[in-house]
Structures are given as structure tokens and as C-alpha cells.
Amino acid sequence: MKAEYRFEDIVGKSHELQRVLQQVIIVAPTGSTVLLHGETGTGKELVARAIHRLSSRRERTFVRMNCAAIPSGLLESELFGHEKGAFTGALMQKKGRFELADRGSLFLDEIGDISLELQPKLLRAVQEQEFERLGNARTIQVDVRIIAATHRDLTSMIQEGGFREDLFYRLNVFPIEIPPLRERREDIPLLANYFVSKLSKLMGKSITCIRDEVMQVLVDNPWRGNIRELANFVERAVILTRGHELEIPPTVLRSSANTSAVGPSTLTFEQAEYNVILSALRASSGRLAGSGGAAERLGLKRTTLQNKIRRLGIKKKLSYT
Incomplete structure (x- = not known):
């Protein structure tokens, strides 16, 4: 990895992660649309922010929107904005995320959750870089770099009629697959130490050590919730720790010991x-x-x-x- 590229918030040295970062370095300066695919909790937003920081738009705004977190009835207004009185409850004019991200980057997380009814309007905005606010016929033009992300299998959704093929191809200009944590286990010790150091400072603690047997428990855990689950677990452990060595709940240690005591599980x-x-x-x-x-x-x-x-x-x- 070249020294001039810094990924402050992305921790790890595994081959799988380095492959992702090399793709980030390649695509970031181009301005092309990027589609990030990976399980929940794998750090897709961090990768999106890295793309923005390494682009010519770094001095402009990075706007994010989780499409799954906004009710479908409000999503169009959130994307494109609305005028005062456009619908019940629209008490003032509001700019949408596309306008806010003008000359910057717009990160559309969980793009697979956008309804079929709204997808044609999104396709037009992505492809033509223009749209209308709700309640106004005036066309607004913008210059926005789109970075989309999903944990869904969009190709299967297309076959089932749940996602437009033309929108998929417009978003899938440069796809990047984000690996789950179980495929980059060598990064777990680095991540654990990173979270312990960060959280210890926040909580005013001085945890300086993670014992080998504790670290092995962390490395062997399946982490189905990926990095987010690991971070939450470490936070709980930091809260429980009273000394300089990270303490994790005894039940976790016992469970790990019992599992490793039977037959094939003694393998590394x-x-x-x-x-x-x-x-x-x-x-x-x-x-x-x-x-x-x-x-x-x-x-x-x-x-x-x-x-x-x-x-x-x-x-x-x-x-x-």
C-alpha cells in the first residue's frame, strides 16, 4: 500500500481487505458510480467515505442516506426534496439529498430497499443528474458522484421482479465486494486492539493488554454481525474491565473452552x-x-x-x- 494513501478508520492487513483498498485507490479519482456489496456490518460506509476522501470532491459534502431506514412514502422527498405545501405536513421547502450532495458524493446505503415505484425516478437522477422537487415542475440539475451499497443479491431481485435491471447496470459500473469478517480473521486482533484503545480512552480506562486466550476466543468467534458485532462486544468487555487486561464474560470463555475440547474443533x-x-x-x-x-x-x-x-x-x- 502506498504511503500517500491513508485509511484512518479502516483497520486490517489481510489480503482480502488490501484487495478492496486497492480497488478504492483505482476508482476514487475517476468519479464513476460505485456499487458496494457486502453483509451487514462489514464497513461499507467506511469504504464509501474512503472513496470520497481520495476523490477530487473531497472538499465538498459527503451525504449519506440509509434507504432502509426511511418509510417508503417519505423516501422520494428525502431524495429529491419538496416545496412548501407539496403534501400534508410539508410546512416549508426542503432540499433533498441529491441537492445537498451537489459537487460532492451521495452514499445510498441499502439501495435494494428502494421501492419499484421510485426506481425509475432514481435511475433518471443517477443517469441524467436531474430531477424535480415534489410540488415543483422546475428541473434541477446537479453534479453528484453516486456510491451505492447493499447486502442484497440484486441479480436475484431482478429475476424476481423486485429490482430494475437498467438501474442495476447504471449503479454497477464499478462493483466492489466487501468481505465478511470470517474471511479476514487475521484482521480480528488488529480490530480488537483498535477498539480497545479507542474505547478505553473514551471511558477513561487504561486497558493495555488482551491475553492470548482471550484473543483466541475473539478470533474463533463466527461474528455473524461482522465488525459491528465485534465492536459492540469489545465495548461491553471494556465496560466490564477493571484492570489493565481486557476482561470478557466468563461464560464466553467457558463456552469457547467446551467447544474446543471436543474432537475436530481442537483444530486451529x-x-x-x-x-x-x-x-x-x-x-x-x-x-x-x-x-x-x-x-x-x-x-x-x-x-x-x-x-x-x-x-x-x-x-x-x-x-x-
């Missing part, structure tokens, strides 16, 4: 991952992609599986049968 995470991938490769006769391939069997992208095979040292010439 990497050993278990190696065995699972090897089993999938054997079942698919060494084929990675396509129907019945190892990537499909494991629920991974082909490129992600290739990276794991390289990292784990699984040789191509190895017999899978």
Missing part, C-alpha cells in the same frame, strides 16, 4: 479451513468454478477461493481424489 481455524476446502476440491474433482464447483459448494466467490488456496498452500498438483 486454518487447519479446519484447509480441510474443508480440500474436501470441496475433492468432491468437485479439483474444479473451482461453475455448477458443482468447489466455490459453489463452499458458498464463496471463485477469486476468494483462489486466494484462500494460495494462502493455505494447497498445491494445484495435489490429487483431489
